[in-house]
Amino acid sequence: KFPAEKTSGAASRVLSARDSLEEVVKAAVSNAQKARSRIENEVLSADELDSLRAAHLVPDGQPPSERPHYIAFDIGPCGKLLKPMGDLDFEDAVSLFKRTFRIGLPCGVDAVLVETMNDCYEAKAAVLAAKEVCGELGLDIPVFATTVYDENGRLLTGADPETMTAIFEGLGADAFGMNCSLGPEQMAPFVPRLTTAASIPVIVNPNAGLPRSENGNTVYDVTAEHFAEVMTRIAGSGADLLGGCCGTNPEYICRTVNALQNRKASPVAEKNLSVIASYTHTVNIGGKNAPVLIGERINPTGKKKFKEALRANDIPYIVSQGLEQETNGAQVLDVNVGLPEIDEKKMMVAVVGELQAVSALPLQIDTSSPEVMEAALRRYNGKALVNSVNGKQEVMRAVFPLVKKYGGVVVALTIDESGIPETSAGRLAIVKKLYDTAAEYGIGRKNIIIDPLAMSVSSDDKAPVATLETVRAVHDAGGNTILGVSNVSFGLPERELVTAAFFTMAMQSGLSAAIMNPDSEEMRKAYACCCVLSGHDAQCAAYISFAEKYAAEKEKQTSSSADGERLAALRRIAAIASAASGGTVSPDVSGAAAGGTQAAxxxxxxxxxxxxxxxxxxxxxxxxxxxxxxxxxxxxxxxxxxxxxxxxxxxxxxxxxxxxxxxxxxxxxxxxxxxxxxxxxxxxxxxxxxxxxxxxxxxxxxxxxxxxxxxxx
Missing domain, CATH: 1.10.1240.10 (Methionine synthase domain)
Incomplete structure (x- = not known):
């Protein structure tokens, strides 16, 4: 049957139609409010703890199946903005939530409900805190989470329903959805977006319409009868847990329960969508989507200037590399700051934070260190692409638990203790081992993207053939693939020509994503043409846009217009900023632009x-x-x-x-x-x-x- 609930927006919560429960929970809420200051000091009185326990209205130890209702430990926002918007550090937010959970969860609650969140970063902190405290206390209780959307379907900080689906599923929430801010009519259009994307149950807790003031009192414009009618429609859209927030009362819940008395919730279907996310939007990988472009330039390998920037702690230069790639069509930014003589963990956390402060693109966390990987995944605001794991048992044991805990789509390299197989058959055997081992950690194939490894054709002229055969085989089996395409041309003159041709062949073989240089003119041309010829560009719109920008850029390059002066000035300013921050590098700023299939x-x-x-x-x-x-x-x-x-x-x-x-x-x-x-x-x-x-x-x-x-x- 559909569970029904009443959340804290109206000062009392009712999970059944029993009026008696309302008064008990009112008492519990009242005492909890009085205790807020003492929660800060991790102290609650015996009376206040008794109030929490009394909410069950049953003797301690009675099995949940015999209770007339369930009680959720309900927590909302902490009241502070997290960095970079505010001054509260992410780990401090996690600690605040943990202190509250450590007090409330041992009191015999049946679930955790994190609700009324309007910032996905704070929501992540709360869910992570709940999961970790449950682990500390040895509790196996579900964690639910709901967020607050505006009339356009966005959180205050920009996330849409699909983004929150990706983040909450990645964190292992047991159910998620939306509450407060809107009435049932306004929420209804967003429900199909949640249920279409979600592989976990969806919660919908609207207000009793929109509030207005009458004679100094706040009243709501939706009656209990109409509320129940709309909730029935919402149930028909696939929502699994229904309830009410501000303005609702036992009558609203009772009518909703009665309206759904004979309806059963349908099993939640696995969606098998490979999705990563920033804090505002998602990027879908594989399926019918065009290949995803991942900018490769935030990486010290073979880059003297970038190494200088890392040694000088020149964050502005590093960020400029990301912004330039975004301008040139990158949909994801790879972040690799590994250099032996620096503190990679500290630098990775700093760069991820600074990039997310100025760019809405999802990031790929690129490191061989599990410690660095965990630090970055923990603080990343979204669901990251993780680079990488491979077929070595030691590496799988270190990486898969991190992907399971924090969420992410992990790049899986076809290499193991025996090295890189020369044939596609050998690489596919490693693919099977990676899939099977990931499943043991509860990670499905949708969250794995196979890297068949692009090797240099100058050292082995058969290597690209084996790579492309592996791409095709994984694609035909329903899997996703990724390649660092520029590796294929290493050691050759005019590398861009070979790389662009290989990129085109890989896309034709079913490549899902490419780690590449979006500033490369040849690569941008190859991508735009391949997309338009493979059915990934409706009405050739992206190609036409690219062609117009390409023509304009060519014209700029042949004239001494004011734009040249602007770019020169921008270089000077970036150099001054770099020096002011302790850096030593002048960024190579490009004015070129290319079309991408997904916009941030x-x-x-x-x-x-x-x-x-x-x-x-x-x-x-x-x-x-x-x-x-x-x-x-x-x-x-x-x-x-x-x-x-x-x-x-x-x-x-x-x-x-x-x-x-x-x-x-x-x-x-x-x-x-x-x-x-x-x-x-x-x-x-x-x-x-x-x-x-x-x-x-x-x-x-x-x-x-x-x-x-x-x-x-």
Whole structure:
């Protein structure tokens, strides 16, 4: 039967139609609220613990099957924004949730419900904390999680339903869905999106419509009868756990239970979708999707400048490599910062955090160290691509548990203790071992992407044939494949020509994803042409867009336009920012652009925008400060504000208003503008210039409230 629940939005929770339960839970909630300050110190009184236990209304030890209802330990947001939007560190958030769970979970609850989350990063912290505390206490209870969507189907920080599906499934949540903020009619359109993507049960807990004020009281516009009608439709869309949030009461739940009395929930079907995610959107791998482009340039191998940047802790240079690849069509960014003389773990965590602060692209965590891999996966905001595991038993034992715990799609190399097989048959034997071993850890094939290994044709002219045969065999068996395609041309002149041809052959053989250089003109041309000729480009739209940009870029290259000066200025500013941060490297900034089949939300600069405007729009604090220092040598401070800072913030504001930019990007742009303002203020103080006072304005908001974010912007 459909479970029904009443969550904390209306100050009491009812999991059955029994009115008596409402009063008991009211008492428990009241005592819990009084105890909030003591929870901070990990102390609860005996009376408060008794209130938690009393919610069961049954003697301790009675089997759950004999209880008239189930009790969930319900927890909401911690009330602080996590970095980079706020000042709360991810691990501190996990610790806050753990302290609460350690108090409540031993009290005999049947489940954990993490609800009313509007930030997927905080939701991850809470679910991770719940799972880890359950492990500490030896408890085998389900963990549910629900988030809050706006009328456009987005969290406050930008995630859509498909993104939250990927993240919660990856973390091992037992059920997930949405609650609060919307009424049942407004939630209904999002339910099919959840059930289509999810391989776990879906929860739907709407409010009793939308609130309004009458005579100083908050009332809701949906009756209990209409609520039950819509919930019946929602059940028909595949939702499995139904309930109510703000404005609902026992009557709403009772009517919903009665309406669904004779209906049984259908088994949840396995969707077999290979999906990775950032904090805003998903990228689907394999199936009928075009091959995914993974930018390879955040990697020190064979890159002198990149190695210098790692040694100098030059994060701005590393981030610039990611942003340039995003501009040129990368859909995922590979992140490899392995260098013997640096602290790889510290650098990986820093680079992942800085990249996610300014780019919405999913990341591929690329490391051979399980310790580094865990540190990155734990802090990654989304569901990552993990590079890599292989057929060696020691490596599988180290990597598969991390993928199971934190979620991810793992790249699996066809190499084991015996080396790399020369034939496709030998590599396919390793593929079977990888699939079978992953299954022992509870990892399905949808979360494995096979790398048949592209070897240099200059050292073995038969190697590419074996690689392509393996790609085709895995594809025909329903699996996904990935290749680092540039390896094939190592040691040859005019490498791009060979790499692009091999890339085309691999795509024709069924390649699911490629680790490649998106800045390569030959690679972009090969990808655009292959997609349009293989049915991955409806009405040739992406190819036409690519061709237009390609033609425009060729025209730019043959003229001495102002764009050349802009790029030169951008290089100078990036170099200044790099030096200011302790770095020594000037990035190679490209103005080229190519079409991609999947677009990430991003801050977009207007045509002809200045380097400073681009830095603010992108949320690059060091570059914004450096650009302002450069401009202020010749420009009037007020002109910089009016002609540079305000227009850039207008672009970001319009993007936020039209849902093309989300809160994380908005806040990073605001911080970049603040860095520029700081330079201007410092200049005015140094030169003794005084502006005319126009009085004082005080903006007062509740600390931590959503409006506090706007005030700080």
């Amino acid at each position: 939300p991003q801050n977009t600069a207007p045509a002809g925008g200045s380097p400073l405007q681009h830095a603010i729009i992108r949320g690059l604090k060091a570059e914004a400060a450096a650009g302002t220092r450069e401009l202020i040598k010749t420009a009037v401070p007020l002109d910089i504000i009016n002609n540079e800072l305000i227009p850039a913030l207008d672009v970001v504001g319009k993007g936020f208003e039209t849902k093309k930019v989300y809160l994380p990007q908005l806040l990073m742009s605001a911080e970049a503008a603040a860095a520029a303002f700081s330079v201007i203020k410092g200049h005015l103080a140094k030169t003794g210039t005084q502006g005319k006072s126009r009085g004082t304005i005080i903006v007062a908001t509740v600390k931590g409230d959503i409006h506090d974010i706007g005030k700080n912007i």
